[in-house]
Amino acid sequence: MRYPRICRILARVAILTAAFLAGVPFFSCRPKEQRTEAVGGDLFTNSSICHLRLEISKDNLNQLRGYFWRKGAPSSDRPEVLCTVREGRTVYTNVAVHLKGAAGSFRPVDDKPALTLKFDKGGVDQRFHGLKKISLNNSVQDPTFLSEKLCRELFLKAGVPVPRADYATVELNGRKLGLFVLVEGWNKQFLKRYFTNVEGNLYDPTQGYDVDKKLEVVGGGQPEGQSELRAIVAACEDKDPTNRLARLEKLVDMDRFVSLLALDCLTWDWDGYAMNKNNYRVFHDLDARRVVFMPHGMDQMFWKPDGPVLTGRSGMVSRALLATHDGRQRVLDRIVQMRATIFTPEVLIGRFDEGVARVYPTAAKEEGFFMRGQYNQVVAQQRQRIAQRFQSVDQQLAGLKNLLQLGINESAPLTNWHAQTLSGSAALTREAQPEALHIRLTQPGAARWVTTVWLEEGAYTITGRIKTRGVTANPAQPRRGAGLRVWSNRKQTDGHHWGWFPYHESRDFLRRGEIAATNCLNTRLITDGDWTEVNYEIELRHPIADLEVYCELYGQTGEAWFDPKSLRITRRTDICP
Numbered sequence: 001m002r003y004p005r006i007c008r009i010l011a012r013v014a015i016l017t018a019a020f021l022a023g024v025p026f027f028s029c030r031p032k033e034q035r036t037e038a039v040g041g042d043l044f045t046n047s048s049i050c051h052l053r054l055e056i057s058k059d060n061l062n063q064l065r066g067y068f069w070r071k072g073a074p075s076s077d078r079p080e081v082l083c084t085v086r087e088g089r090t091v092y093t094n095v096a097v098h099l100k101g102a103a104g105s106f107r108p109v110d111d112k113p114a115l116t117l118k119f120d121k122g123g124v125d126q127r128f129h130g131l132k133k134i135s136l137n138n139s140v141q142d143p144t145f146l147s148e149k150l151c152r153e154l155f156l157k158a159g160v161p162v163p164r165a166d167y168a169t170v171e172l173n174g175r176k177l178g179l180f181v182l183v184e185g186w187n188k189q190f191l192k193r194y195f196t197n198v199e200g201n202l203y204d205p206t207q208g209y210d211v212d213k214k215l216e217v218v219g220g221g222q223p224e225g226q227s228e229l230r231a232i233v234a235a236c237e238d239k240d241p242t243n244r245l246a247r248l249e250k251l252v253d254m255d256r257f258v259s260l261l262a263l264d265c266l267t268w269d270w271d272g273y274a275m276n277k278n279n280y281r282v283f284h285d286l287d288a289r290r291v292v293f294m295p296h297g298m299d300q301m302f303w304k305p306d307g308p309v310l311t312g313r314s315g316m317v318s319r320a321l322l323a324t325h326d327g328r329q330r331v332l333d334r335i336v337q338m339r340a341t342i343f344t345p346e347v348l349i350g351r352f353d354e355g356v357a358r359v360y361p362t363a364a365k366e367e368g369f370f371m372r373g374q375y376n377q378v379v380a381q382q383r384q385r386i387a388q389r390f391q392s393v394d395q396q397l398a399g400l401k402n403l404l405q406l407g408i409n410e411s412a413p414l415t416n417w418h419a420q421t422l423s424g425s426a427a428l429t430r431e432a433q434p435e436a437l438h439i440r441l442t443q444p445g446a447a448r449w450v451t452t453v454w455l456e457e458g459a460y461t462i463t464g465r466i467k468t469r470g471v472t473a474n475p476a477q478p479r480r481g482a483g484l485r486v487w488s489n490r491k492q493t494d495g496h497h498w499g500w501f502p503y504h505e506s507r508d509f510l511r512r513g514e515i516a517a518t519n520c521l522n523t524r525l526i527t528d529g530d531w532t533e534v535n536y537e538i539e540l541r542h543p544i545a546d547l548e549v550y551c552e553l554y555g556q557t558g559e560a561w562f563d564p565k566s567l568r569i570t571r572r573t574d575i576c577p
Helices: 006-021 041-045 058-065 147-157 227-236 241-251 254-266 316-322 325-340 345-366 368-402
Strands: 050-055 081-087 090-100 114-118 133-137 165-172 175-184 202-204 216-219 280-285 290-295 411-413 418-432 435-472 481-487 532-555 557-562 568-573
Touching: 041 165, 058 081, 058 090, 147 165, 147 175, 147 254, 147 290, 147 345, 165 345, 175 345, 227 241, 227 290, 227 316, 241 290, 241 316, 241 325, 254 290, 254 316, 254 325, 316 325, 325 368, 325 435, 325 532, 345 368, 368 435, 368 532, 435 481, 532 557
Parallel strands: 050 165
Antiparallel strands: 050 081, 081 090, 090 114, 114 133, 133 175, 165 175, 202 216, 202 280, 280 290, 411 568, 418 435, 435 532, 435 557, 435 568, 481 532
């Protein structure tokens, strides 16, 4: 069997950390990325929060009132009207404005609307702090107002292009709207900071659309041509893992994509490309002849602090990458590197606390009584989630040192069993002659022997010999008798698939983490008899996971013996549907 390269990776981390602290980047960066960020730089580095006053005529305001977000509708459906923007004594005229946001963040214009402003429309050549386009995000899904700025800084440090963020207070026709996250716009001006040739297509995927759909083109010289996306889809569908990865390397800026995926996992970006096919942009870099994936909305990060350290089977490209051994290892390498350098408590929590000190006075003033009373509470909750994420990531990376990497039809023994009594009363002992893991129920209930195994995606069979005596059980109990079972404490959905949409999380805590057997031969033993071999077949539809294997007994009375020498796991396939 093969064992992971985690130990060697960790050995290199000290070198990488020293290089990082010395100013030597360990992520490959393009010379373009090192250009000055003078355009708009004062807006994103100034400690002051700007105040914008928008003036929209009655007729134009009525046009905006008539728009409501619809899933699947193109951005061209959003009415765009002209307005005047005042910042102190500076006046911007003929500024184009439209409502932005989707399922979670869209608000009507008479509420607290998210807005996009284009300063170079209406026949005028004007800039806002040097920028042609900005967005004002209402942050209704992040009451701390900190996530967008904090996480965008992380992606930029990792060499992944993403618009910068800061803050502004806004009023509309004299009505105070409150505090907003001010974000640099997606346009050629933004792209020029990272790419020499910006004539390639820039795609704005509709919510839930992957690259196998016809994506909306919001910039570029070939609005109807999407051949580069079709080529990526064809590569993802290649059944041969080696060929698939080689083809993707030629079509996707894989270095940036790996960094994006690694940070999506570390920050638990459940609403991003990898986990939800959402909140991303795609740009075709014509010079490099590769497609670049970039993150978009990052206002709901760190929701599941104990989420898996490596995930992302929702997005087609991330699934195709993670379904290969080399792809998984490459992302895992990057996660370890980032954890040692840019994704550290000192950096992230330090920046978080700085953000709180800067934002709180304005939030308390602009957002009213609720924010004055609740802001400290929501900030404390988010800070705790970030700290918990660090703890979980470190625990999982330590556990991954024991990753069991089996070849097809290769098997390994299951060892390191420990006893657990779930309910009632039971005696759990290790017998020597013959060697066995023994469970005897002294009161009605359940008990088990447990071991943890780290596995890669694939189909596996767990086998073991079991003997029972005097077992009685309630016929209504689905787990009655003695048998094998597999469980993951990180899985939050029913069935075989792993999903991360928080509002779809199963509330059935007795079932959702179960990796159910796929074979009809999985039986629970009750009848007295000699040793019987039991096969428990599973499909792990997740890149890497820590699974608990149970040798358990549920019942009113009785005993069960499990032969430890027979308890083994065998890998049948390396990819699951």
